[in-house]
Amino acid sequence: MIHSILFFSNTIHHHCPTHFLRLSNSTPTAASAAAAAAVDNCRLPPAITKRILSDFACLSASIGAQSLQESFSWLLIAMYVVAAKRKFRLPLSFAFHFSGIVDGMQNSGSLPKSNSFRTPQQALRQLNCCSQISTGQQTSPIVFPEKRTKNKASRRSDVSASSDDFKKAKREEHRIDIGDEQSDLLGYEVISGKLVLDKRKTVKATDEQNSAETAHLDNVDAKLTSKALLWGSHVLRLDDVISVSYNYGLRRFIVHSYPIKRPSYSLSCFSKSSRSRKDFCFLASTPDEAFQWVTGFADQHCFVNCSPHPLVSSKKQESEILASDFSYSHIKSKRPPRMLVILNPRSGRGRSSKVFHNLVEPIFKLAGFKLEVVKTTSAGHARDLAFNVDFSTCPDGIICVGGDGIVNEVLNGLLCRDNQKEAISIPIGIIPAGSDNSLVWTVLGVRDPVSAALAIVKGGLTATDVFAVEWVQTGVIHFGMTVTYFGFISDVLELSESYQKRFGPLRYFVAGVLKFLCLPKYSYQLEYLPASREKNDLERQALADKDEVDMSDLYTDVMRSNADGIPRASSLSSIDSIMTPDRSGLEMDTTCSSTEPSDYVRAIDPKSKRLSSSRSNVTSDPEVIHPQLPISSTLNWPRTRSKSRTDKGWSGLTSSQDPTRSSWGNLGANDKEDISSTLSDPGPIWDPEPKWDTEPNWEMENPIELPGPPEDVESGERRTSRARMEESWVVKKGKFLGILVCNHSCKTVQSLSSQVVAPKAEHDDNTLDLLLVHGSGRLRLLRFFLLLQMGRHLSLPYVEYVK
Numbered sequence: 031m032i033h034s035i036l037f038f039s040n041t042i043h044h045h046c047p048t049h050f051l052r053l054s055n056s057t058p059t060a061a062s063a064a065a066a067a068a069v070d071n072c073r074l075p076p077a078i079t080k081r082i083l084s085d086f087a088c089l090s091a092s093i094g095a096q097s098l099q100e101s102f103s104w105l106l107i108a109m110y111v112v113a114a115k116r117k118f119r120l121p122l123s124f125a126f127h128f129s130g131i132v133d134g135m136q137n138s139g140s141l142p143k144s145n146s147f148r149t150p151q152q153a154l155r156q157l158n159c160c161s162q163i164s165t166g167q168q169t170s171p172i173v174f175p176e177k178r179t180k181n182k183a184s185r186r187s188d189v190s191a192s193s194d195d196f197k198k199a200k201r202e203e204h205r206i207d208i209g210d211e212q213s214d215l216l217g218y219e220v221i222s223g224k225l226v227l228d229k230r231k232t233v234k235a236t237d238e239q240n241s242a243e244t245a246h247l248d249n250v251d252a253k254l255t256s257k258a259l260l261w262g263s264h265v266l267r268l269d270d271v272i273s274v275s276y277n278y279g280l281r282r283f284i285v286h287s288y289p290i291k292r293p294s295y296s297l298s299c300f301s302k303s304s305r306s307r308k309d310f311c312f313l314a315s316t317p318d319e320a321f322q323w324v325t326g327f328a329d330q331h332c333f334v335n336c337s338p339h340p341l342v343s344s345k346k347q348e349s350e351i352l353a354s355d356f357s358y359s360h361i362k363s364k365r366p367p368r369m370l371v372i373l374n375p376r377s378g379r380g381r382s383s384k385v386f387h388n389l390v391e392p393i394f395k396l397a398g399f400k401l402e403v404v405k406t407t408s409a410g411h412a413r414d415l416a417f418n419v420d421f422s423t424c425p426d427g428i429i430c431v432g433g434d435g436i437v438n439e440v441l442n443g444l445l446c447r448d449n450q451k452e453a454i455s456i457p458i459g460i461i462p463a464g465s466d467n468s469l470v471w472t473v474l475g476v477r478d479p480v481s482a483a484l485a486i487v488k489g490g491l492t493a494t495d496v497f498a499v500e501w502v503q504t505g506v507i508h509f510g511m512t513v514t515y516f517g518f519i520s521d522v523l524e525l526s527e528s529y530q531k532r533f534g535p536l537r538y539f540v541a542g543v544l545k546f547l548c549l550p551k552y553s554y555q556l557e558y559l560p561a562s563r564e565k566n567d568l569e570r571q572a573l574a575d576k577d578e579v580d581m582s583d584l585y586t587d588v589m590r591s592n593a594d595g596i597p598r599a600s601s602l603s604s605i606d607s608i609m610t611p612d613r614s615g616l617e618m619d620t621t622c623s624s625t626e627p628s629d630y631v632r633a634i635d636p637k638s639k640r641l642s643s644s645r646s647n648v649t650s651d652p653e654v655i656h657p658q659l660p661i662s663s664t665l666n667w668p669r670t671r672s673k674s675r676t677d678k679g680w681s682g683l684t685s686s687q688d689p690t691r692s693s694w695g696n697l698g699a700n701d702k703e704d705i706s707s708t709l710s711d712p713g714p715i716w717d718p719e720p721k722w723d724t725e726p727n728w729e730m731e732n733p734i735e736l737p738g739p740p741e742d743v744e745s746g747e748r749r750t751s752r753a754r755m756e757e758s759w760v761v762k763k764g765k766f767l768g769i770l771v772c773n774h775s776c777k778t779v780q781s782l783s784s785q786v787v788a789p790k791a792e793h794d795d796n797t798l799d800l801l802l803v804h805g806s807g808r809l810r811l812l813r814f815f816l817l818l819q820m821g822r823h824l825s826l827p828y829v830e831y832v833k
């Protein structure tokens with residue numbers, strides 16, 4: 031609405047200058063005074079009121095108005111424009127509320143009597159008409175694009191509407207026009223006609239056959255577009271629709287939705303907007319039209335829960351019904367997805383089960399999901415489940431209900447499987463029900479379980495980089511998607527494990543205080559490869575050389591391979607790239623080690639150094655940066671995005687290259703909860719297309735590039751490129767309070783403001799962002815954490831940020 035009004039005002043400005051001249055004989059002072067009084071009556075926030083009046087002053091000065099009523103129309107437009115700019119929500123009904131205020135003022139004598147107040151839509155329509163005349167073109171964006179599906183409903187209802195209906199429709203006409211003005215935001219029209227919104231709580235199946243029962247109900251113009259259902263002044267976005275319930279042969283169908291409910295302005299400081307279930311029961315004019323409406327929803331990828339006619343069970347009537355009402359073909363709805371739900375009952379202080387069963391499960395049920403729910407019994411259970419699950423039982427994905435820890439376990443379980451190729455393509459859905467849900471908040475901008483469930487129902491995939499951390503002593507690899515720490519935070523997380531039973535979620539605080547009181551000095555040598563443009567170019571070149579196809583291509587392929595065109599099941603995230611352990615581990619200590627940028631970070635503390643059997647040269651100067659060539663030229667070739675090779679070859683290689691290490695599938699004791707749990711980042715853009723229902727075809731050539739050994743034969747050109755990349759390695763040695771390696775910007779979940787830890791980091795940019803907190807001492811540490819809370823930590827002179 032708001033945007034379309036902005037759009038309209040632009041249209042007016044561009045196409046209708048003569049019209050403005052015609053209106054320029056107004057009385058600005060009287061109009062301003064009346065406007066001030068009317069706006070005041072609306073009780074909007076003072077800042078917005080002020081802005082509206084100043085915008086109105088400019089507007090009326092530039093266009094003028096023939097009458098006070100004209101002025102009010104412009105004033106109302108100014109209100110919507112200001113509200114749009116300020117992201118303040120004026121509901122669609124506000125125009126009517128405002129006109130009521132003006133009428134009230136007129137009746138009470140505070141404004142001169144006038145003809146009926148024109149809504150801005152009417153004013154706009156008039157102006158727009160002029161613009162069309164003056165330009166001689168059809169410029170109005172009001173009109174929906176050509177109907178894609180001609181339907182009987184609209185035509186027939188037009189013809190068959192009774193005169194009463196017609197009068198009612200007339201009454202409602204101005205309302206539906208509001209929806210019309212949003213047409214640019216609402217996509218193309220699928221079907222339109224008359225519908226009755228039935229608000230009766232209990233309705234017998236036979237009631238609707240009796241037209242007397244529904245005669246008193248209002249018949250309104252309704253329209254289903256590719257993005258919303260509109261009726262009267264209501265707009266229901268299809269993104270908020272879960273499913274449609276429908277009985278063949280009836281006029282009635284129910285639209286199940288979870289629209290966002292925003293708190294009223296006065297309460298907006300205290301309560302957040304939330305989603306809650308709303309079912310809208312509609313009656314079409316005929317069963318035939320109802321069928322078409324429901325088919326329209328199915329065409330827009332809404333799940334349709336079709337049932338037989340309620341009387342079909344009654345044998346006596348069956349033949350009659352079949353003869354009269356069941357001449358319909360079946361509605362082709364999307365295939366209900368099958369998923370595994372892994373629920374950590376301990377998450378979120380034991381509230382996760384309640385969250386799932388009360389809030390989330392009903393949504394999945396409405397959407398027809400077939401779920402197998404498994405509750406974890408201990409730490410590590412989720413990883414075992416993901417490691418062992420037969421994908422044919424959950425082809426559409428795994429939903430994690432809990433905090434970041436459970437997601438990380440599932441990720442690690444999947445990536446440790448023999449069939450990684452298939453495993454990394456299994457979508458992971460996340461229902462935030464833990465005490466820390468930074469990943470889903472970070473990557474999708476979703477914090478509440480209902481929105482997360484809705485996002486899963488709607489489909490779409492978000493590709494996410496995955497990094498690997500390797501314990502050099504044991505060779506254990508741990509995967510993560512958020513952040514990995516060295517130094518103080520790492521120690522706190524480790525210590526907190528031992529307080530899990532005693533302190534529960536408070537354990538982080540207890541461990542933090544204890545560690546702070548006996549803060550050690552952390553010395554590290556750190557090696558990293560800064561992400562430079564040159565390096566990125568080289569990498570891109572290398573990838574192009576290798577004819578690389580990434581994950582998104584895979585899903586595109588899957589989409590294309592879908593025979594019936596219904597999109598595939600999806601989830602909140604999928605694993606886009608995997609870091610490989612460095613095969614040259616015999617020569618050096620690495621924490622991450624493929625040539626993905628994330629593996630361009632290595633750090634070693636003295637303890638690791640002692641334990642490590644092999645070590646590259648260490649520089650003696652603590653803060654000296656110098657180029658180094660730490661990697662043998664054949665062993666560190668970009669692998670994650672290169673041509674695929676067999677799964678076994680990949681995991682087998684690690685052990686064959688380095689007998690001291692276990693394979694990738696090592697489910698070692700060092701695997702613990704993702705230490706990303708305190709941090710997150712703002713979400714990416716969803717893949718706009720839902721991807722339900724496409725069968726993955728694992729037999730086809732899988733374009734996912736799994737990590738693998740480098741090509742044996744390399745061109746001289748490539749070798750040169752790599753040598754140049756390796757030359758840029760930076761080595762830092764000294765004391766660090768902490769080293770944070772972030773895969774995304776890490777918005778802190780707890781904070782009210784939206785400051786982030788690593789502002790330049792993104793979840794899918796093939797780089798990791800390093801935050802180096804140099805030095806030692808409690809005061810420094812305290813300052814760092816205090817400024818982190820305010821988002822100003824990067825201003826500290828001892829904090830270094832490297833991409």
Ligand SMILES: Nc1ncnc2c1ncn2[C@@H]1O[C@H](COP(=O)(O)OP(=O)(O)OP(=O)(O)O)[C@@H](O)[C@H]1O
Pocket residue numbers: 374375376377378379406407408409410411412431432433434435436437439463464465466467534535702703704707
């Ligand atoms: N049934 C269980 N009993 C005990 N621990 C479990 C169980 N299931 C999973 N866990 C462990 O609990 C850890 C934390 O789980 P999760 O992140 O889902 O919840 P949370 O509420 O965010 O956790 P936190 O306790 O960190 O606040 C996981 O890493 C997992 O290893």
